Amino acid sequence: MVERPHLVSSLRAALRRNPVVALIGPRQSGKTTAARWLVPHDSPRYFDLEDPASVALLDEPMTALRPLRGLVVIDEIQRRPDLFPVLRVLADRRPLPARFLVLGSASPALLRQSSETLAGRIETVTLAGLRLDEVGSHAMGRHWRRGGFPPSYLARTEADSFRWRQQLVQTVLERDLPQLGIRVPAPALHRFWSMLAHSHGSVWNAADPARSLGVSQPTIRHYLDLMTALFLVRQLQPWHENLSKRQVKSPKVYVRDTGLLHQLLGIRDERTLQRHPKLGSSWEGYIVEETLKLAQPDEAYFWATHQGAELDLLLFKGARRYGVEVKHQDAPRVTPSMRTALADLRLDHLTVLYPGSRRYSLSGRVTVVPATALADGDAGVVLPRVRRSRGRGRASRG
Numbered sequence: 001m002v003e004r005p006h007l008v009s010s011l012r013a014a015l016r017r018n019p020v021v022a023l024i025g026p027r028q029s030g031k032t033t034a035a036r037w038l039v040p041h042d043s044p045r046y047f048d049l050e051d052p053a054s055v056a057l058l059d060e061p062m063t064a065l066r067p068l069r070g071l072v073v074i075d076e077i078q079r080r081p082d083l084f085p086v087l088r089v090l091a092d093r094r095p096l097p098a099r100f101l102v103l104g105s106a107s108p109a110l111l112r113q114s115s116e117t118l119a120g121r122i123e124t125v126t127l128a129g130l131r132l133d134e135v136g137s138h139a140m141g142r143h144w145r146r147g148g149f150p151p152s153y154l155a156r157t158e159a160d161s162f163r164w165r166q167q168l169v170q171t172v173l174e175r176d177l178p179q180l181g182i183r184v185p186a187p188a189l190h191r192f193w194s195m196l197a198h199s200h201g202s203v204w205n206a207a208d209p210a211r212s213l214g215v216s217q218p219t220i221r222h223y224l225d226l227m228t229a230l231f232l233v234r235q236l237q238p239w240h241e242n243l244s245k246r247q248v249k250s251p252k253v254y255v256r257d258t259g260l261l262h263q264l265l266g267i268r269d270e271r272t273l274q275r276h277p278k279l280g281s282s283w284e285g286y287i288v289e290e291t292l293k294l295a296q297p298d299e300a301y302f303w304a305t306h307q308g309a310e311l312d313l314l315l316f317k318g319a320r321r322y323g324v325e326v327k328h329q330d331a332p333r334v335t336p337s338m339r340t341a342l343a344d345l346r347l348d349h350l351t352v353l354y355p356g357s358r359r360y361s362l363s364g365r366v367t368v369v370p371a372t373a374l375a376d377g378d379a380g381v382v383l384p385r386v387r388r389s390r391g392r393g394r395a396s397r398g
Contacts, residue, residue, distance in 0.1 A: 002150065004134055006377070007034050010125055011101065015071065018123040019091035020100045022077070022114055025127035026231050026257075027176055028168060030150050031103045032075055034127070038101065039073045049076040061086045069097050077102040079179075084117040091121045105176060105230065128231055129153075129257060132290045137375035144286045145273060147259020158269045165263040169193070172232070182226060188213060192223045196233060197255050197264035201281035203304070204235070204253045224253070231256060236288070239301035239314050245344070248304040254285040261285065280328045287326045287353050288313060290374045295382050297322075309340035314347075317383050323350040324382050326371075330354075334362045342366070351382045 011034065014021045023031050032048075039046050045068050047054040057064050061083055065072065077083065087100055102114075114122055129148025132140060146152045146161045149168065155161035173186040173193075195209045204224070206217040213220070227233035235251040255261040261282060267273050273282070292300055297315040304310035313324035323341055325332075332352045342350055342365060352368045360368050365386075373381045 002130055002134055002154070004030070004034065004130075006131070006134070007125075007127065008037055011038065014123045014125055015099050015101065018099075018121060019096055020087055020102065020114075020118055020122040022122055022124045023101060023103050023127060024105070024124060024231075025129075026149075027105060027172060028149050028151055029127050029129045031127055033150070035073045035075065035101060035103055039071055044068070045070060045072045047072075047074045049074065049079040058083070062089070065090060065098075070099075071101060072098050073101045073103070075103045077104040081113045084113050088117050088121065091118065126231065128289070128293070131293050132375045133294065133377040135375075137372035140372055140375065141270065144258055144283070145262065145267075145270060147257040147262070149257060149259060152259045161259070162263060162268050165259050169260065169263060172230075177226075184223065184226070188215075189223065192220070193227065193232075193255075194264050196224075196227065196253055197261050198278070199253055200255050200261055200278060201284050202252060203248055203250050205250065232260070234289070236300070236302050236313075239303045239345075241345075245309070246306040248306065248310075252302050254288065256285075256289060258282055258286045258289075283328045283355070284312060284326045287371055287374070288324075290371075291324055291353070291382055294374055294377070295322075295379050297383075303341065303345060305340075309337045309344070311337075311341040311345065314345060315383065320348045320383075320386070321345060322383055323347045325350065325352045327352055327354045330356060332362075332368050334366060338366065348386045349384050351384075353382075 011021060011023065023034065025031055047058060049055055049058070058080065065086065074083065087102070090098065091100070130143065130150060130153055131148065132143055135143050135153065143153060146155070147165070149165070151164050152161045155164055169190070173189050177184065177189065191213060192209060195212065206220045210217045210220045224233065224235065228235050232255070234254045234256045236254065237251050238248050240247040240249055255264065262273065265276065265278060267276055273279060291313060295315055295317070297317050299316040301314045302310070302312060303314050311323050312326045315322040315324065323345065325338065332354050338350060341347060347365065350366045352362070352366065353371045353374070354368060355371055357370050359370060359373070362368060367384070369381055
């Protein structure tokens with residue numbers, strides 16, 4: 001068991017602000033465990049919609065839920081979208097006798113139903129597995145290799161972890177997606193997911209996978225959006241402004257959990273990972289995800305030009321712009337691409353994250369920081385307090 005105080009405190013704060021909180025994320029990411037820290041599983045205020053007893057109790061949902069007081073948990077809410085109108089009525093009572101924590105897969109149907117029915121009454125908390133600052137810097141290698149799904153990370157052996165991830169992929173494709181009303185054949189989605197793994201960290205181009213799978217580019221776009229909505233894939237959107245340079249305007253794609261990435265690529269252990277041609281891309285995706293979890297920026301993009309300049313992450317926090325570069329090198333140095341990003345994007349600061357152990361400055365606005373610093377839980381690692389120069393405001397996006 002890994003303690004997750006940050007998650008529990010976030011849930012409690014959200015529940016103080018709103019009558020309904022949705023904790024969403026992929027299967028096996030730790031949603032149920034987090035909910036049980038707040039309400040015991042055997043409590044009459046805990047409903048698991050995969051449990052026939054709970055399903056029977058909620059045959060008459062208003063009768064079952066109206067008398068309850070305190071925090072009420074409904075797990076696997078996507079199985080009963082008809083409960084959202086009931087929750088709206090219960091959330092509008094004054095005084096408010098109960099608050100509701102609903103758990104579910106991040107399906108498009110779940111998000112659409114909750115946002116339409118519970119507008120102004122619900123807050124969403126997204127869970128994507130264990131974070132680096134939850135497992136500690138000493139476990140970075142294991143966390144990168146196995147990913148953040150608790151059963152994978154905590155497995156007794158590398159083989160057990162790999163086997164568990166293999167079963168998870170199969171379960172998502174063969175059971176979870178059909179239950180959510182997604183009628184795409186599992187073999188087709190598995191081939192597509194594997195192609196995404198080989199495109200991990202690259203600018204997306206739908207033409208090649210469409211040709212390989214024998215489907216149209218709009219169909220491939222549907223597959224990509226589906227995986228993104230389920231928090232299995234990240235589409236990192238490009239930032240483009242009214243600059244003289246031609247800029248990339250297609251997203252970069254990442255398999256969000258590196259454990260699943262490695263399973264799809266057939267990477268079973270540390271030795272295989274270090275020799276794999278996707279080593280650098282895997283490291284980049286891992287650090288990008290951990291940076292976003294820690295920094296919680298207002299907006300996040302990547303930036304690239306057709307002339308070759310690029311920036312792995314462009315983060316907006318308030319009125320400030322921060323750049324993040326990920327380097328799998330022993331001693332990163334300032335590159336022409338970094339200088340271009342600093343000048344063209346008017347960055348307040350650029351942080352270079354690398355696998356070394358020494359922190360050092362490359363210039364007044366560029367700092368090289370060990371990636372293990374992300375485990376400290378301090379967003380200042382990538383969002384340092386800096387004195388802002390006059391006239392460096394946010395430009396309009398082109």
